Amino acid sequence: MTHAPQDPDDSATKQESEPAAERAPAFGARLRQAREERGFTQGAVSNRTKMIDPEQRGVSRTALIGYEQDTSNPGLREIKLLCEVLRITPNWLIYGSEGATQVATASSELLNTPQIEMAVRTALALSALKGHEREALQSIVLSMAGRQLGDLRLSGLLTLTHLVMEPFQKMLKDYVTEFTPTMPLTDVAEAMSVQLRNNIGNKLRFDDEGNPKDGQWTYPDPKGVEKW
Known part of the structure; x- marks a missing residue:
């Protein structure tokens, strides 16, 4: 078996990738399928991800080879860049379906709640993530919402945040007495998480x-x- 030549940025590959023990083997096949349907080589995809990456890091060719062979796992940043370049959705790339996915944990019972409540629950769960993890997910969500609504309607939707923030912060203060608007979000999530047991x-x-x-x-x- 031949090995692909090493890229200069291979040192970043270990940081981008994790063992793929828990990911479905079809992920790599879907990634390769999307790339080939666009007529891109692995090198072309790598170059294009660097062009659209604000940090100009992109996804290295060696990392892309690992993803397609299911020997390594892309992070949220890499998934976002690949989906942008290949014009596919994260849902299809990860799960092979555009529909809602089934959560294989006890928390899946929460999906039986009304959709608007589930959206709020998800937002609260996001607050517990580390900053870079949260920002990566937010970027993916806003990108997908923008495609769904367009710039103008997305702005209108997000502007509603200003209307609900004041009563929300007052309610939050009832549960987290030390809360202030400048309090780190992970600290807010930590404080909220110990208020109720069920x-x-x-x-x-x-x-x-x-x-x-x-x-x-x-x-x-x-x-x-x-x-x-």
């Missing part, structure tokens, strides 16, 4: 005092529950 969206069981006693942890608390 088994909605998880498989935990609680004792009479409301402490988790047993059940299945889908996502173990990295800080432990004793801090509660």
Whole structure:
């Protein structure tokens, strides 16, 4: 088996990629299919991602080879750039479908809530992410929403934020007394996350005092529950 020549920016590849143990093998095939349908070589895709990347880093050719062979995993930044260049949606690239995906966790029961409530839940979950993770997801969402609505209507939709922010911040202050508009968002999420205990969206069981006693942890608390 021959190996592709090494790119000068191979050192960045390890940072861009992660083991692909949990991703469906079809991801690489879909990425290759989209590239070939556009008539692009791997080098051409790499160059085009650098052209549209504000940081001009793009996706290296070596990284792209790993993605297509399902030996490495792209991050959110790389997925966004590839979708822009190949004119495909992240949903199709990752899941092979334009429709809503099924979440294989206990939290999937939350999807039975009204859609507007689910959108708010998702926004609150985003607040818990690290800054660069949140910004990457926001960029993907705004890009897809822009295609759906166009510039003018998207601006109108987002302007509604100003109308709801004041009552939302007042409500937030009731739960997080130390909240201020300049408080880091991850700190706000951390404070909100310990206000309520329930088994909605998880498989935990609680004792009479409301402490988790047993059940299945889908996502173990990295800080432990004793801090509660």
